[in-house]
Amino acid sequence: MNIPRETLLSLYHDMLRTRRVEESIESLYHEDQMKTPIHLYIGQEAIAAGVCAHLRDDDPIFTTYRSHGQYLSKGGDLNSMIAELHCKETGCSKGRGGSMHLIDLSAGHYGSSAIVGGCLPIATGMAFAKKAQGSDAVTVTFFGDGATEEGIFYESVNYAMLKKLPVVFVLENNEWAVCSHVSTRKIGENLFHGADPEHLYTAKVDGNAVLDVYEEAGRAFAHARSGKGPAFLECMTYRIRGHAGSGSDADLGYRSPEDIEVWAKRCPIRSFRAWLLREEVETPIELERMDAQIETEIENAFAFATASPLPKGEDLLLHIYGE
Amino acid sequence: MNIPRETLLSLYHDMLRTRRVEESIESLYHEDQMKTPIHLYIGQEAIAAGVCAHLRDDDPIFTTYRSHGQYLSKGGDLNSMIAELHCKETGCSKGRGGSMHLIDLSAGHYGSSAIVGGCLPIATGMAFAKKAQGSDAVTVTFFGDGATEEGIFYESVNYAMLKKLPVVFVLENNEWAVCSHVSTRKIGENLFHGADPEHLYTAKVDGNAVLDVYEEAGRAFAHARSGKGPAFLECMTYRIRGHAGSGSDADLGYRSPEDIEVWAKRCPIRSFRAWLLREEVETPIELERMDAQIETEIENAFAFATASPLPKGEDLLLHIYGE
Amino acid sequence: MPEVRELEWLRESKPSERMLGYPQAICEALDQALALDPRVFVMGQGVDDPGGMFGTTKGLHNTHGAARCFDTPLAEASMTGVAIGAALGGMRPVYMHNRSDFLFLTLDQLVNHASKWHYMFAGAVSVPIVVWACIGRGWGSGAQHSQALQGTMMQYPGLKVVMPSTAYDAKGLMLAAIADNNPVLILEHRHNFKYKGAVPEKVYTVPIGKGVVRRAGSDVTIAGISNMVNEALLAAKDLAAIGIDAEVVDLRSLRPLDETLVLESLRKTGRLVVTDSGWKTGGVAAEVAAIAAEKGLEFLKAPVRRVTCPDVPTPSGYTLEQAFYAAKDDIIEAVRTIVPPRR
Amino acid sequence: MPEVRELEWLRESKPSERMLGYPQAICEALDQALALDPRVFVMGQGVDDPGGMFGTTKGLHNTHGAARCFDTPLAEASMTGVAIGAALGGMRPVYMHNRSDFLFLTLDQLVNHASKWHYMFAGAVSVPIVVWACIGRGWGSGAQHSQALQGTMMQYPGLKVVMPSTAYDAKGLMLAAIADNNPVLILEHRHNFKYKGAVPEKVYTVPIGKGVVRRAGSDVTIAGISNMVNEALLAAKDLAAIGIDAEVVDLRSLRPLDETLVLESLRKTGRLVVTDSGWKTGGVAAEVAAIAAEKGLEFLKAPVRRVTCPDVPTPSGYTLEQAFYAAKDDIIEAVRTIVPPRR
């Protein structure tokens, strides 16, 4: 594949920015200014970056409680996100949602659900609407390995196949659902990999290799955008941090610290950085500069959030109904 | 396959008896003595007969609202069933259930649900209990093509595979769900046919050929009973009558009367009768005798039901809770 | 089905006005919405069947095309989500269920998602979907095919719930629900389908959240919904014959509930009977009675009475069904326990 | 979590008795049931996690083996059915959810099936399952992770519903639920987990369907459930200081509901405040208020008050959460609107 230099750099930028954001959240979480559960994306950045690189602003996405990466890679506003994690009135959900409920319509991010699998049919319905309206937009939904156990996953993909809907199902298989390994919840390959390719475009890809994700996602989108129907993309990765909250949970004993180590070494950002340098796409100095610029942006976002007002108790009853 | 003569005759007897029962219900339904919806099994008899022929009394089955055939082939009491259709106190559910809720524990029939797909996980749980108890009983659940669209089907089979449960999922694909053809609801083969045979024994069979059903079901049960895990058996058939109520619905215009004709000609009973005679398993005279004996049994059942008392209004509040 | 009983007092019309069957009134609403608004579509198991969902969707797929009125797989959970997603994408789906019992399969999407999406994102998006579900009844429908779930469904912030009782309202509330920018659940009762009523041909809406007095009276307020309003009116007629003058309030909308109307009527009559086709415990009647205890105590001259179905699953047998369903006579009996005899 | 507040009046015990944390009391009940009855097993997402479902199942898989206490896939609907089927097969499953919001995924199985199987088959079979679900709260749990669904769940004939408020009851009701031959839902509130209480080591049950007076008083009845009982007791203490003598009734069981106890208390005090952690409309408080209006009107000297969460999805932000949750002060305020000042 011949990927333009700007795209390569933008993939890197996306991943790095998400990582730095997550690290900042993590390092500040103990201060209890973000009074909301957090679910870190560390180690999975290549998936959001590689997938979203193909998306236009008018391609809708739907995500889960673990969605900082997808939100940012899709172009969601950083200030609004950090403010939302602080449950501030300036947050993308005005503090009503918290970290599990991000939204940025201008970037085509239509919301995230804290119910596992909850967005699968909703994304399918969005694709239905886009198709009915004659748009060539493609809808994407990200979800974890746990979500594939819910019946609604099966129902949603079935419907997308039946109606040839332009929706791409992106499974982030990070091996874990809270403290349960995927092997204790599922047996065998995901059945949809065996679907008739006429009805479903499927692929399985190393989710820690951003170029692989980018390439495979590109095929999936080409398929969906050209009206050939849905696609299912399984990205193999690993959840480096604990299920929720900050820090490592290697001491809890439910998984082997070695596994975490192994996967931490397969960091999608570090390896891609090495590749960029090796291939002389960019110089080390420029990459450092990028990092520094990201740090500033993040500092500003936290400053914005901290300075923002909290919602007022008397506004509790706002937003129950739409006009 | 070398099937004993008694088995052959018993398969025929089962099918014929179910058919005659359905015909009697159908012919008397207009009298409004059976004040309950009925869902006739005409044309699908080979499935219940061929499957249940392998079952012991202690093999539990779970069925749907369209379950007269399975109930009878499993050994459910005829009198209690006809009385239940009359909603009498002597019915198998004492008139609380009606035609959609049959039960006969002595025959291992644990109940039927009017919710499509409702019994799939329940049968799975029963298999879980049997396995936990060290029994070699196999649990069976019958369901229609419509039920395979429900997420609970996927969840149930997944769980049965994961835990290697002794449950056989018998799909009666009669092409229709009320007035919707299966092709408008689903696309492609059922995905579970593509499951790893290590995890799921699968087969697809002509549901109107009783010997084929018998043979395939035999393999499925051998698999499940030997502790190798669940099986999925898809039986291809056709719903000859309307979805509910009595009589043909060929005039409604949603399906072609020719199709109904074609399938009516592929009557599982008529063809098996011809085979039995051709193979000289039995004489025409004996088969007639069987028919006559069945007719008498059915007449008696209707007489029993008619003579039985209705539940009393003042007993309305019984049976809400178990002791 | 028994013959069509036309209750004259339900006709908000002159004799010259057009009478329409109840299901046809719903169908007309859908037909008009489909014609007027390209965003509207109708989905559900069997909406394009020959029967057309008891007649409520009959022929719409022919008039408006299969893309606007279509059948769905048996996958109620995801299809609810599909409706939500389509609404977020700018459409206005109407999702129809022929039995309200199937709502249980959809509640994660309907309550956890549809009813909260607007709130969780502080108003950034709205979910204008209409879910229509019909309460089955009779002929041994039984425990899984005749549940009246309004008591449950009225509890969820973000979800509006209406239950029409006349053909006029059935049309007007369907159009109002489609026009509304929020998820609206229309719970319909199969028994209403036997009625005819005066239904203007024009496009009109009935406001969601407003009840209506169906019969003015001074001795007792009978507040009911859906088919129980008809039973209440029949009861009121019989009560009139024994000198008791009942006011019949049709709540019409359960969320928002027209508390003011109930309290105004109670202020006048001092006595309250609430009647609902659902179960007693925790149901609609409980909420209305609670409002009386909370805000209408000073008016109450006698205990509130609830006339509902008893707390038991629906039996199938005819004799038990007769005992199970509340009707006119139960209302009369309840009224007589709280209104002193007049003659 | 804030420090453990031990409310002395919750101790039904002498100081010499053993004190146990609330989650540990549940865990002890499960441990004992597993030890005593080979039919019992515990299932649920994370029951064998290091955290052990907030401690309520901690270590059970080690003590009793992975076949008796095990994790499940994320498939709440089917896993409920699996529990039902296992119960029909002679087992006694306890299915645990760490958030009650997930119950919405299970209602077809729980309500359409588990709660009706006994009735539909006229008693031929029973479905002895226990479903335990914990109401989340605080720290931005938000709209989809902190719903208190008891108002909905108490409506279904065939399903029993209990909500303990003390460690003693948490253990005793769990054991009673496991011993019961019917589906029993235990709704637990996360806030209770910070309490300790006197919990006998022996095996005992607390009767399902019986409430209890937690504090005797003469001026007003405060009827509450689960964590709101603690708020009510705190309120009663403050009220005592201003001369108002409140009786606190812990309903403990919502279905069956101990109507007699509520009415007896009301007869004595003449005033009623009902407090619940769920929504107001159609909720638990509505049912209790309705009972008062129906059967306790003669005792009522003042309007009934409902102290509940307002009819809005749970917000995530801390300031909004503060405004959302009802607590001690709201109860005090409500009481003061109906009890004339004493000093």
Ligand SMILES: Cc1ncc(C[n+]2csc(CCOP(=O)(O)OP(=O)(O)O)c2C)c(N)n1
């Ligand atoms: C329907 C539902 N069941 C259970 C939960 C509790 N829960 C929250 S996250 C989670 C793990 C999900 O794992 P996965 O889908 O693999 O996503 P990941 O956290 O790994 O990104 C669980 C069980 C939930 N939120 N929703």
Ligand SMILES: Cc1ncc(C[n+]2csc(CCOP(=O)(O)OP(=O)(O)O)c2C)c(N)n1
């Ligand atoms: C969950 C659910 N959805 C819808 C219905 C309404 N319904 C009753 S039977 C039926 C058709 C089911 O078709 P299938 O599963 O193929 O069984 P068949 O009637 O052909 O035996 C439908 C849609 C139902 N009973 N339950």
Ligand SMILES: [Mg+2]
């Ligand atoms: Mg995961």
Ligand SMILES: [Mg+2]
């Ligand atoms: Mg079928």
